Amino acid sequence: EPLPDETLASCKNTDSILLAAIGGPKWDGLPREKRPETGLLGLRKGLGLYANLRPAKSIKQLLDASSLKREVVEGVDIMVVRELTGDVYFGEPKGVETKNGERVGYNNMIYYEHEVTRIGKIAYDISMKRTKKLCSVDKANVLDVSQLWRDVITKMNSDYPDVELSHMYVDNAAMQLVRWPKQFDTIVTGNIFGDILSDEASMLVGSLGMLPSASLGDPSGPGMYEPIHGSAPDIAGQDKANPIATVLSAAMMLKYDLDQPEAADAMEEAVNKTLDAGFRTGDIMSDDCTQVGCKEMGEKLLSNL
Secondary structure, three states, X not given: OOOOHHHHHHHHOOOOEEOOOOOOHHHOOOOHHHXXXXXXXXXXHHHOOOEEEEEXXXXXXXXXXXXXXXXXXXXXXXXXXXXXXXXXXXXXXXXXXXXXXXXXXXXXXXXXXXXHHHHHHHHHHHHHHOXXXXXXXXXOOOOHHHHHHHHHHHHHHHHOOOOEEEEEEHHHHHHHHHHOHHHOOEEEEOHHXXXXXXXXXXXXXXXXXXXXXXXXXXXXXXXXXXXXXXXXXXXXXXXXXXXXXXXXXXXXXXHHOOOOHHHHHHHHHHHHHHHHOOXXXXXXXXXXXXXXXXXXXXXXXXXXX
16 A cells, blocks of 8 residues: 555654655556555645645756756745645546546546635745745636635735735746746645646756755644655666755754754755855766765765754
8 A cells, every 4th residue: 555554643643754755667557546656645635734835946056057047047036835635636526437438537626715725824924934925826717716716815915915916827827937937936826736836946946856845734733844856766776866855855844843943054054065065966966066976965964064
């Protein structure tokens, strides 16, 4: 089973969860309900983790690692707040069946008002701690569910009068993220749109191997922290992986769940010092730097902590 009952029970009784990357082609032949990704969805659902926080912040030492021009990405600091437990991934009914002699597949894109309200509150609260700019991304010109989303987020703005709220259709948002990403600060969006946009935003900084994420729910329960990159089976066991995203995920855990912001800051500073010293794993390697493997990068980070 991708998520045994005892695993979920153990997670519910802990202070916080640090999750490694999961999945890989060796499980592709299994039925969907047996794959590791299904276990991750079940973990989010079982723990009530409805908000995914994905920072995308340019790192001065790695500006040239981005596929975009330096002047486009320099100074980028975006937080994508993605709703995790609703939308088309969980909507019912769903399935594949045969009608009139051919197969038809269907999913149901659905949001309840309370689901939009609770993710909206997290996004507004985060924007208040940042630059007080919030962009809500939807497809309200086509989808009824997005019209509900927009109505709820707009109504909530009266409770946060200091926040400058804007709305953007998801296709335009995808374009604007690569055209001029510095126009964004906090973005809030639904599950499927957030799945796509957060990956796009992450590549602004040059490598998936650099970025952490947090999944949050009820403040009384544990959050879950994980790097946004995949399991990279093509480099497994070769000492090539970049550990920084996992280290920064642990820093987010210290900050949001364990109330140890000083320790989190120290871990982030260790990353900066290591990069300043010119050490790089292969995915972020550039001229005049020293390439190291996963183990040595970890040792450099530890020595700078």
